[in-house]
Amino acid sequence: xxxxxxxxxxxxxxxxxxxxxxxxxxxxxxxxxxxxxxxxxxxxxxxxxxxxxxxxxxxxxxxxxxxxxxxxxxxxxxxxxxxxxxxxxxxxxxxxxxxxxxxxxxxxxxxxxxxxxxxxxxxxxxxxxxxxxxxxxxxxxxxxxxxxxxxxxxxxxxxxxxx
Amino acid sequence: xxxxxxxxxxxxxxxxxxxxxxxxxxxxxxxxxxxxxxxxxxxxxxxxxxxxxxxxxxxxxxxxxxxxxxxxxxxxxxxxxxxxxxxxxxxxxxxxxxxxxxxxxxxxxxxxxxxxxxxxxxxxxxxxxxxxxxxxxxxxxxxxxxxxxxxxxxxxxxxxxxxxxxxxxxxxxxxxx
Numbered sequence: 001x002x003x004x005x006x007x008x009x010x011x012x013x014x015x016x017x018x019x020x021x022x023x024x025x026x027x028x029x030x031x032x033x034x035x036x037x038x039x040x041x042x043x044x045x046x047x048x049x050x051x052x053x054x055x056x057x058x059x060x061x062x063x064x065x066x067x068x069x070x071x072x073x074x075x076x077x078x079x080x081x082x083x084x085x086x087x088x089x090x091x092x093x094x095x096x097x098x099x100x101x102x103x104x105x106x107x108x109x110x111x112x113x114x115x116x117x118x119x120x121x122x123x124x125x126x127x128x129x130x131x132x133x134x135x136x137x138x139x140x141x142x143x144x145x146x147x148x149x150x151x152x153x154x155x156x157x158x159x160x161x162x163x
Numbered sequence: 164x165x166x167x168x169x170x171x172x173x174x175x176x177x178x179x180x181x182x183x184x185x186x187x188x189x190x191x192x193x194x195x196x197x198x199x200x201x202x203x204x205x206x207x208x209x210x211x212x213x214x215x216x217x218x219x220x221x222x223x224x225x226x227x228x229x230x231x232x233x234x235x236x237x238x239x240x241x242x243x244x245x246x247x248x249x250x251x252x253x254x255x256x257x258x259x260x261x262x263x264x265x266x267x268x269x270x271x272x273x274x275x276x277x278x279x280x281x282x283x284x285x286x287x288x289x290x291x292x293x294x295x296x297x298x299x300x301x302x303x304x305x306x307x308x309x310x311x312x313x314x315x316x317x318x319x320x321x322x323x324x325x326x327x328x329x330x331x332x333x334x335x336x337x338x339x340x
Contacts, residue, residue, distance in 0.1 A: 009286065010167055010171060010285075011284075012280070012281075015208070015212065016275040016279060018178065018208065019271065020271040020272030021268055022179065024268030025179065025183055025264065027268075028261060028264035032256060033251060035191065037236050038186070038194055041198050044202070044225070044229065045186070048201075048202065048205050051205070052205060055209050055214045055217055082302075086214075087217050087291055088296070088300055088304045090214070091296075095224070099314055099317075099319075103325070105236040106321070108236055110325055
C-alpha cells in the first residue's frame with residue numbers, strides 16, 4: 001500500500017515499533033519504581049509513545065488507513081487532512097502532559113512535606129487507616145488536643161527521616 | 164533503505180536506549196537527564212516524520228519545562244544524589260513489571276503491525292509547517308484549543324493551591340522530634 005505521493009516516504013513499521021517499545025518502557029517505569037518522581041518519568045514516556053503514533057498517523061491521507069486501502073483498488077484520491085488531526089492532537093497531548101505533571105509534582109511535594117518521604121511503598125495507609133489520621137487536622141495539631149495522636153505517631157515518623 | 168529511514172532509526176534507537184536508562188538508572192538526577200535525551204530524540208523523530216511544529220513544541224514544553232519541573236521536584240524532595248537502591252521496588256515486583264512491559268509492548272506493537280505494518284507513508288514537511296498547523300489549530304480545533312487553555316489555568320491554580328498548603332496546619336517537620 002503506497003500512497004500516491006511523491007517525495008520522501010517512510011515505512012510505518014518504524015514508528016509502530018518505536019511507540020510499542022516506548023509504551024513498554026513507560027509501563028516498566030510506572031510499575032518498578034518506588035520514588036514518586038521517577039514513576040512520573042514512566043508516565044511521560046507512555047504519553048510520548050502515544051505522541052509518536054499520532055504524528056505517524058498524521059502522515060496518512062485524510063481518512064486514515066481505510067482511505068489508503070480503498071485508494072489502492074479504486075482511483076487514487078489523495079488529499080491531506082486539512083485539520084491535521086494527528087499533529088493537533090499531539091500538541092494537545094503535550095499540553096495536557098504539562099498540566100498533569102504540574103499537579104502531580106505538587107501532590108508529590110505535599111506528600112513529602114506531610115510524610116518526609118517520596119517513597120510510594122512507605123505510604124501504604126492513607127486516610128483512616130493511617131496512624132497519623134485525624135478528623136480535623138487543624139485542631140489535632142494544637143498542643144492541648146494533640147496528646148493522643150502525637151504519641152501515636154511519634155515513633156513512626158523519625159525512622160522515615162533517617163535515610 | 165533510504166537516508167530518511169536511517170536517520171529515523173538512529174533517533175528511534177537513541178530514544179529507546181535512553182528511555183530504558185531513564186527508568187533503570189540508580190541515580191535520580193541521571194534518570195531526569197536521560198529523560199532529556201529520550202524526549203529530545205523523540206523530537207527528532209517528529210522532525211523526520213515531517214511535523215516541524217510538533218517537534219519544536221516537544222523541545223520547548225518537554226525538554227524545556229517538564230524536565231526542569233522534574234529536576235526541581237527531585238531537589239525539593241531531597242532525593243539522594245548518589246546511587247541508591249531504594250529507588251526501585253524489590254526483584255519480584257521488578258520481574259513482574261518487566262513481564263507487564265513486554266506484554267504491553269507486544270500487544271501494542273503486534274496489533275499495530277498487523278493493522279498497518281505494510282503501509283508506506285509520505286513525509287512531506289509541507290504538512291507540518293507553522294502555517295498549516297496554525298490554520299488547523301485556530302480553525303477546526305479552535306474550541307478544544309480554548310478549552311485546553313482553561314484546563315492549563317485550572318491546573319496552574321490547583322498546583323499552587325496544593326503546594327502552598329494550609330497555613331493552619333503545621334506541616335513542618337522541625338517541630339517534631
